[in-house]
Amino acid sequence: MKRGAIDSFFKPSTPKKPKYEANANTSSHASYPHPVPHLPRDFQDQLAFAPAEEGKPISDRLHLDLVYYQPYITPSIAPGVFDFLRQELPFYRVQYNIKRGPVETQINTPRYTTVFGVDETSRFNEAGDIVDPKSGNKVERGKYKCTPRPLPQCLDYLRKLTEGTTNETYNFCLVNYYADGKDSISYHSDDERFLGPDPAIASFSLGAKRDFLMKHKPIPPGLEAVPEPKQVKLPLGSGDMVLMKGKTQGMWLHSIPKRVGDEAKKGRINITFRKALVKAGTENYYQYNVGTGDVFRWSAKEKMMLPWTADAGKDAGKDAGKDAVALDAAEADKAMLIDEERGEMKAGVEA
Numbered sequence: 422m423k424r425g426a427i428d429s430f431f432k433p434s435t436p437k438k439p440k441y442e443a444n445a446n447t448s449s450h451a452s453y454p455h456p457v458p459h460l461p462r463d464f465q466d467q468l469a470f471a472p473a474e475e476g477k478p479i480s481d482r483l484h485l486d487l488v489y490y491q492p493y494i495t496p497s498i499a500p501g502v503f504d505f506l507r508q509e510l511p512f513y514r515v516q517y518n519i520k521r522g523p524v525e526t527q528i529n530t531p532r533y534t535t536v537f538g539v540d541e542t543s544r545f546n547e548a549g550d551i552v553d554p555k556s557g558n559k560v561e562r563g564k565y566k567c568t569p570r571p572l573p574q575c576l577d578y579l580r581k582l583t584e585g586t587t588n589e590t591y592n593f594c595l596v597n598y599y600a601d602g603k604d605s606i607s608y609h610s611d612d613e614r615f616l617g618p619d620p621a622i623a624s625f626s627l628g629a630k631r632d633f634l635m636k637h638k639p640i641p642p643g644l645e646a647v648p649e650p651k652q653v654k655l656p657l658g659s660g661d662m663v664l665m666k667g668k669t670q671g672m673w674l675h676s677i678p679k680r681v682g683d684e685a686k687k688g689r690i691n692i693t694f695r696k697a698l699v700k701a702g703t704e705n706y707y708q709y710n711v712g713t714g715d716v717f718r719w720s721a722k723e724k725m726m727l728p729w730t731a732d733a734g735k736d737a738g739k740d741a742g743k744d745a746v747a748l749d750a751a752e753a754d755k756a757m758l759i760d761e762e763r764g765e766m767k768a769g770v771e772a
């Protein structure tokens with residue numbers, strides 16, 4: 422064995438340098454399970470130069486209208502932004518029941534999710550209250566079945582930046598965390614019932630490279646003469662952003678399919694900014710992205726998402742995590758359990 426190799430074998434392993442210096446300021450709100458630190462200063466400074474690359478239009482297929490920023494977030498900070506968001510955001514693993522005819526089926530959303538924002542019929546004031554957008558008066562307590570949460574500063578910073586770049590406005594931020602290749606989102610379109618016609622959706626990728634697949638919705642009867650456009654595959658890398666606009670949601674479906682191999686095991690975060698116009702949009706997004714189950718938080722020690730509680734602290738979370746894993750394996754054997762669906766998904770698939 423070479424000298425250098427022996428040296429490095431015996432050298433105590435130096436702990437990995439954190440990829441960023443924490444910001445001492447935090448965003449807090451009664452609806453948050455825990456405060457969320459502001460975006461580290463260095464990331465804010467570096468993002469001033471975003472997008473790192475100019476967006477390239479993709480409109481070479483019928484009804485397709487995309488702008489692809491490859492990347493939007495510079496590679497010098499993308500890994501740090503990924504680590505920061507995975508560490509600091511509260512996540513959920515939403516389960517819900519759907520009825521197909523007489524049969525009730527439990528759906529396990531196959532990814533971690535979280536959501537912030539409120540539709541255009543309300544806004545948050547400085548104090549974090551939900552108010553009427555015109556009068557500024559507090560809205561009645563029961564307006565929403567859910568508890569809308571304002572965007573924490575770290576996501577609001579990126580929202581404002583994206584508004585400037587894309588010349589659109591957004592009031593919602595949905596975040597997905599795909600822990601490994603088994604996590605996915607099946608074919609759907611983002612629901613125009615909540616977003617209005619021809620909505621703009623800015624979709625960021627951080628972490629593992631995953632394929633983003635798109636296919637045209639079935640061509641309606643009478644128009645069969647038009648050849649069905651070819652599918653699209655974008656291998657989205659860390660820092661990339663895809664702006665979907667125009668007829669894209671109305672006419673196309675998109676998905677992140679499951680994958681085998683090591684790349685997906687690094688984990689991937691997706692952030693979408695969108696503008697919900699109606700109260701039903703707010704209720705749908707919270708129902709399917711927060712739900713009523715446990716809060717999960719990334720454990721740097723265990724290198725996985727673990728159930729998290731404010732009072733029991735991290736150790737209790739660790740044990741609860743083990744239970745959750747055991748339960749998952751048992752549940753997976755049940756034939757009744759099928760993977761995934763999303764509140765808005767069926768509408769898209771059936772449209």
Ligand SMILES: O=C(O)CCC(=O)C(=O)O
Nearest residue numbers: 595597606611677691693
């Ligand atoms: O993860 C992605 O890139 C897509 C996520 C998505 O389509 C959604 O959240 O609606």
Ligand SMILES: [Fe+2]
Nearest residue numbers: 609610611675
């Ligand atoms: Fe989507």
